[in-house]
Amino acid sequence: MIRQPTGKTSSKQRLPADNAMFWEEDDNKGPYQVPDDVVDIGFKLKSKTLPLEHAWALSEALHDVLPWIREEDTAGIHQIHGAESGNGWLRPEDTENELLHLSRRSKMFIRTPKAYQAEVEALTGQVFDIAGHKLEIGDSFVKMFGTQPEQFCRYVIVESGEEDESAFLQRVVQDLGELLDTRIRKIMCGKPHTIRVPEGDIQTRSVMVADLDPQLAVKLQQHGVGRGRHLGCGLFVPHKGIKAVGETEDKTHFTGAE
16 A cells, blocks of 8 residues: 655655555544634523513613624624423513513523633623613633534524525525625525614515535534624524424523523
8 A cells, every 4th residue: 555645745745656545644634623803792680570572772782892793793692592492481572561481501602703702701790770670790601613514593684685495595695605704505584573673674584504514514603604794694503413403492481591
């Protein structure tokens, strides 16, 4: 057996005279290292309740102390979710006056470039008024992006003219294909959801993308899709596997738990 040297080789490689075997080592066969140039900073919360529809109020409060949060393409604010799974909780039809009851496992996550990480972590100890509800920020921790092949986004904004589900999905596939420079083979969208802001309601849908290799999974989390990151839109997180996205939306929540 003849072993081909590692490193760059000539495009015209000569085989051994007896042609017994040709063996070339892969220089890149080590495990993929997730970069830390963009991360999720998680915070424990010391509060009991928030408005169920709190995306706008939370964005406004955090923008006052993190004024770059809406301008940075890779920054975003995850909406906060409670422990709804297994407790018989059903999302009400009219959410405007409903409360979200927080548990000890409830967390707040902010997606941030590394350059702003220290500024985000400095939120610990601060108290915010979120539409009349006190939100006290506890200790922080860093959550690196996951490399799972399935990635889930709870809210992707439906643009004008995309009321039809197929038109929405076609645009998302095109955007993702351009971002990742690959053909999107497995994608599905789930139930619609409305985010209320002063300028009017924003319509969204959840999206699941599957069959991604680790590098593309991380790149999708770094850049997301569509607009509205400060409202929690376009932010992808790893998912354990493909289920009905509608079921996922109702029963599974990004709490930071492994």
